[in-house]
Amino acid sequence: MELTDLRNRIDQLDDELLNILNERMELVKQVGELKRSSQAIIYRPEREKQILDRLEKRNTGLLTRQAIDAIFFEIFAVSRNLELPERISYLGPEGSFTHQAAESRFGGMSEYLVLPTIHSVFESVETGRAKFGVVPIENNQEGIVVETVDYLRDKNLSIVAEVLLQVHFTFASQSDSLRDIRRIYSKDIAFRQCGKFIGEYLEGLGIELIAVESTSKAAKLASEEPDAAAICSSISARLYGVPILFDNIEDSDQNKTRFLILAKDFSNVKSTDDKTTIIANLPNTNRPGVLYEFLKDFNDRGINLTKIESRPMRGESTFRYWFLVEFLGHYEDPAAQEIMHKYGTHLKWLGSYVRVS
Numbered sequence: 001m002e003l004t005d006l007r008n009r010i011d012q013l014d015d016e017l018l019n020i021l022n023e024r025m026e027l028v029k030q031v032g033e034l035k036r037s038s039q040a041i042i043y044r045p046e047r048e049k050q051i052l053d054r055l056e057k058r059n060t061g062l063l064t065r066q067a068i069d070a071i072f073f074e075i076f077a078v079s080r081n082l083e084l085p086e087r088i089s090y091l092g093p094e095g096s097f098t099h100q101a102a103e104s105r106f107g108g109m110s111e112y113l114v115l116p117t118i119h120s121v122f123e124s125v126e127t128g129r130a131k132f133g134v135v136p137i138e139n140n141q142e143g144i145v146v147e148t149v150d151y152l153r154d155k156n157l158s159i160v161a162e163v164l165l166q167v168h169f170t171f172a173s174q175s176d177s178l179r180d181i182r183r184i185y186s187k188d189i190a191f192r193q194c195g196k197f198i199g200e201y202l203e204g205l206g207i208e209l210i211a212v213e214s215t216s217k218a219a220k221l222a223s224e225e226p227d228a229a230a231i232c233s234s235i236s237a238r239l240y241g242v243p244i245l246f247d248n249i250e251d252s253d254q255n256k257t258r259f260l261i262l263a264k265d266f267s268n269v270k271s272t273d274d275k276t277t278i279i280a281n282l283p284n285t286n287r288p289g290v291l292y293e294f295l296k297d298f299n300d301r302g303i304n305l306t307k308i309e310s311r312p313m314r315g316e317s318t319f320r321y322w323f324l325v326e327f328l329g330h331y332e333d334p335a336a337q338e339i340m341h342k343y344g345t346h347l348k349w350l351g352s353y354v355r356v357s
């Protein structure tokens with residue numbers, strides 16, 4: 001077929017797609033009306049997963065699961081906006097990896113509130129300025145983001161969903177020569193994740209490494225200072241117009257960051273593959289065997305623990321800890337319920353949500 005013929009055929013299909021999408025939106029609008037009259041929750045990640053899983057099974061064409069996810073997450077985001085526009089806050093500035101994570105779930109059309117700290121994201125959701133908040137919780141090379149973990153304990157927000165993002169760093173600077181660069185801005189975690197690149201290319205050049213709150217702040221600073229560079233995401237380098245000198249400079253290509261979507265008083269319906277996050281404030285953690293017995297309770301019930309993170313009890317003179325614990329399954333599963341009842345107020349349930357692997 002000739003190019004014009006192909007394009008004519010594409011135009012015809014786009015017309016059909018548009019009609020079908022509008023037809024879908026008519027139904028979504030009715031769902032929205034039903035939900036509003038019963039005060040039901042608009043965002044239903046487990047329903048979205050069900051749709052995506054079903055489509056993947058039916059799919060016989062060229063689209064990969066990743067492509068189906070990308071297209072349909074955008075459709076869901078538009079649908080939710082039609083049902084009820086909801087504001088989403090995220091750890092900024094614009095162009096941060098958290099921004100990317102937020103857009104992957106809430107699409108390009110949602111209203112976003114860009115906030116400077118993890119604390120301010122928690123606060124915006126607590127006060128209702130945003131319906132959802134997006135924060136990083138861990139990186140698979142670097143470990144936990146302690147600020148997020150500590151606020152999960154101290155604030156009263158629920159986990160709605162998790163997002164996994166493959167992280168790539170770029171080295172961007174207005175300077176064409178590495179010898180003219182005097183300082184590099186980035187987040188401390190990013191400096192550590194790009195250790196090999198820094199060692200190979202920048203050692204001995206007397207360059208100062210300056211840690212700032214986010215990699216996009218680093219890009220912004222590098223856009224203002226010609227003798228500076230940033231280790232940042234490629235979106236933020238582009239956003240601030242800083243030329244990229246090297247791409248994918250991270251030590252490991254397995255580098256993934258996990259983000260959480262938070263909301264107030266939120267609870268997901270069970271899906272086929274859930275994860276649960278709780279805080280454990282165990283009594284008498286200094287008595288031998290307390291932690292062992294707690295973990296054994298999970299093992300005895302066949303519950304797969306996926307994470308246990310110790311954090312110090314602040315304001316005490318001894319070394320005592322509380323734990324962030326994650327396990328596979330939903331909070332409503334009988335085995336999980338048994339543990340929740342056994343430990344009562346010593347456990348705080350943060351959320352059960354669709355697991356992303």
Ligand SMILES: O=C(O)C(=O)C[C@]1(C(=O)O)C=C[C@@H](O)C=C1
Pocket residue numbers: 028031032042043044045047048051075076079080083
């Ligand atoms: O099924 C619903 O509950 C809807 O609101 C519809 C819909 C969709 O677009 O399919 C939109 C938002 C929800 O997160 C899940 C699904």
